[in-house]
Amino acid sequence: MRPARTGRRIVTIFILFLLFCTFAIYEINHNSSKVVGMLAGPESPSATSSVDDKQTGKYKIVIDPGHGGHDPGAPTISGLEEKAYTLALAQEVYDQLKQDPMFDPYLTRSDDTFVSLDDRAKFSNDLEADAFISIHGNTYDDPEVSGTETYYYSDSSIQLADVIHEHILAANGFKDRGVRYNDLKVLRLNEVPAILTEVGYLSNASDEALLLDHDGQAHIAQGIIDGLEDYFGGQAP
Numbered sequence: 001m002r003p004a005r006t007g008r009r010i011v012t013i014f015i016l017f018l019l020f021c022t023f024a025i026y027e028i029n030h031n032s033s034k035v036v037g038m039l040a041g042p043e044s045p046s047a048t049s050s051v052d053d054k055q056t057g058k059y060k061i062v063i064d065p066g067h068g069g070h071d072p073g074a075p076t077i078s079g080l081e082e083k084a085y086t087l088a089l090a091q092e093v094y095d096q097l098k099q100d101p102m103f104d105p106y107l108t109r110s111d112d113t114f115v116s117l118d119d120r121a122k123f124s125n126d127l128e129a130d131a132f133i134s135i136h137g138n139t140y141d142d143p144e145v146s147g148t149e150t151y152y153y154s155d156s157s158i159q160l161a162d163v164i165h166e167h168i169l170a171a172n173g174f175k176d177r178g179v180r181y182n183d184l185k186v187l188r189l190n191e192v193p194a195i196l197t198e199v200g201y202l203s204n205a206s207d208e209a210l211l212l213d214h215d216g217q218a219h220i221a222q223g224i225i226d227g228l229e230d231y232f233g234g235q236a237p
């Protein structure tokens, strides 16, 4: 009966080996999903977006038209409201970005509704966007004051601010009023590279004419997109 007993022993060893393999495979899978889970945690949004971007092959860009609803923003020199101009320009940027295979654009509002600053930043953070661009128009008591200013809050947003600012100036030809630090809530709450551009002065007749003009907006939008392509090195993720 020795051969039968040896056979049983072989079967037992084989079953134990199978159990060991199953356990080993489970452990490997379990540990690797933990690594992905850690990358996906809120502590490292940039790591997560790079994982997601590699899957989609596109950079997620949030375009934020300033103001809206009961918040009209600044009055323009000819009596219009900032919120209508920011929406028109943001929509133009969105439409042009849609045509670009490098980008997946999002708007924080697509009509005349009020969205809180907290919700705008939360939208960008939840999406783990690659860039957040808030669009505004400036105003001042002196109608002679004109030009473009771009703001950042975190140091990790300076490069984005510099590049977009430079391309907006190339597109609109306005006076360069600089890239500046500013403790703006919508930027401070953002965990992704975030900037706010005051593209021009709505209180200045010459700036206003270009900012409200459809062709002018198309040029500025193209400048912002050129800036994004430049910032991301002209390559998909």
Ligand SMILES: [Zn+2]
Pocket (backbone or CB within 6 Å): 066, 067, 073, 074, 082, 136, 137
């Ligand atoms: Zn504004």
